[in-house]
Amino acid sequence: DGGITQSPKYLFRKEGQNVTLSCEQNLNHDAMYWYRQDPGQGLRLIYYSQIVNDFQKGDIAEGYSVSREKKESFPLTVTSAQKNPTAFYLCASSIRAFTDTQYFGPGTRLTVL
């Protein structure tokens, strides 16, 4: 089945640690995205990638980093510079960036201890 997978489902981080969230898609989509969702709020764009080896900052990129070495994979690293990282993180993909429907993975819930 084609789709988007995210791992882990739950992640706990100690303060000062970097953690990496995985996102993989087998939909052959060129574009991939990372969003952050906080309670009672909509989604906010962290980073997006239109094509392999390219990525752009979204609205709230500070404290996060990404890479796009393979078309299928778009991992997100939450660095120690992100002061309030506890949130729900959603990865999405689309055929092309910002012109087609985005399809989402199941999400990763990150909690800072």
Place this chain on the structure above:
Amino acid sequence: AQKITQTQPGMFVQEKEAVTLDCTYDTSDPSYGLFWYKQPSSGEMIFLIYQGSYDQQNATEGRYSLNFQKARKSANLVISASQLGDSAMYFCATRAGNQFYFGTGTSLTVIP
């Protein structure tokens, strides 16, 4: 500027009844798209329906239909014959320019 407004934080509907979830948008881009997503308690955002700004007819997908009123900048989601499994958060989103904008969501509870 806020691009998407969902004014109903919570809605209740009787099973088998129809329900309308409101969404208004704000964009000056002549070409844009409107989306509705469902987010059950598991967290995954599930794509429901899409309407393009130049589409003449309202989009429909099974029990979902989008009541698109361009002049009022309104894109309401209508769910017919509600089922218990429809209980979830519903998000309206718009694609305009190089960005997607999401509303704050409406929580729908279907009552047996």
